[in-house]
Amino acid sequence: MIELVGDASSIIISALRVLNRPNLKQLQYAKAGSDAMESTIDNKIPEALPAAVRAWLSQSSQTLIDSLGEELEALILFGSAAEGLMRASSDVNLLVVLRRFDSDRIDRASTVLQNAAAAVELHPMFLLGSELSLAAESFSVKFDDITHRRVLLYGTDPFEGLTIPRALLLQRLQQILFNLTLRLRTLYAVGRAREESLAALIADTAAPLRRSAYAILELRGARPSSPKAALESLASELGGDWANDLQNLSKAREDLHLDPGTAAKLILRLAELSESLRERAANLG
Numbered sequence: 001m002i003e004l005v006g007d008a009s010s011i012i013i014s015a016l017r018v019l020n021r022p023n024l025k026q027l028q029y030a031k032a033g034s035d036a037m038e039s040t041i042d043n044k045i046p047e048a049l050p051a052a053v054r055a056w057l058s059q060s061s062q063t064l065i066d067s068l069g070e071e072l073e074a075l076i077l078f079g080s081a082a083e084g085l086m087r088a089s090s091d092v093n094l095l096v097v098l099r100r101f102d103s104d105r106i107d108r109a110s111t112v113l114q115n116a117a118a119a120v121e122l123h124p125m126f127l128l129g130s131e132l133s134l135a136a137e138s139f140s141v142k143f144d145d146i147t148h149r150r151v152l153l154y155g156t157d158p159f160e161g162l163t164i165p166r167a168l169l170l171q172r173l174q175q176i177l178f179n180l181t182l183r184l185r186t187l188y189a190v191g192r193a194r195e196e197s198l199a200a201l202i203a204d205t206a207a208p209l210r211r212s213a214y215a216i217l218e219l220r221g222a223r224p225s226s227p228k229a230a231l232e233s234l235a236s237e238l239g240g241d242w243a244n245d246l247q248n249l250s251k252a253r254e255d256l257h258l259d260p261g262t263a264a265k266l267i268l269r270l271a272e273l274s275e276s277l278r279e280r281a282a283n284l285g
Contacts, residue, residue, distance in 0.1 A: 041062060045151070068105050147159050174278050180209070209231055
């Protein structure tokens with residue numbers, strides 16, 4: 001109640017103070033809601049991830065939720081981080097599904113996202129919910145991988161029930177593997193003198209090779225335990241000994257380092273492997 005004492009200006013000032021006074025219970029409820037949301041996100045982040053990755057992923061997710069508000073439909077962690085597996089070359093991939101891209105709201109989150117990118121290689125992909133079908137068609141192998149390796153951190157899962165047409169997946173598989181073969185040939189021809197930098201470039205080939213192998217086996221009707229296991233399984237069909245090459249591929253991905261004299265030979269072997277996978281994908285048509 002406003003006490004009517006003093007002149008009119010005092011009464012008005014007293015009224016404004018009462019009207020603008022924070023409601024302690026409302027503030028407590030708001031803080032409790034925010035804490036509960038953050039706690040829920042923390043519980044969904046794989047425990048096996050490094051502490052720094054978990055912390056930045058939690059902060060970035062909460063910042064996006066607070067900044068984007070009703071424009072945010074979902075936050076989805078995908079790739080190796082969704083499995084709790086992080087290597088030296090791994091990125092933290094976060095799919096941000098939006099109703100619309102509001103630059104003013106994005107600006108509110110940009111500082112945290114920039115810091116997270118610098119600290120733990122957290123890279124968000126901003127996708128409108130209305131663009132999901134187009135994205136799945138355009139990047140069918142990548143999105144097929146997301147359907148199998150993802151963690152829903154917030155919102156409604158847009159991948160629930162999503163299917164990618166077989167013909168599109170086959171076509172995109174062959175494009176990815178053919179492009180990878182060409183890149184590896186070029187890398188061998190012009191880059192092998194810079195052996196100290198080759199391990200990181202070789203590490204980048206692990207994801208497309210493994211994702212492609214997983215998709216090929218899936219199209220055959222199999223369900224491998226992981227993309228890495230899928231590549232090992234297909235390599236075993238090719239004849240010859242691929243174990244050492246796949247071990248070196250894993251070493252490049254995990255350590256960003258290879259023993260001297262290893263990189264150039266490995267590039268040639270991976271180009272051969274990529275071409276063999278492409279031929280197997282073509283035979284599924």
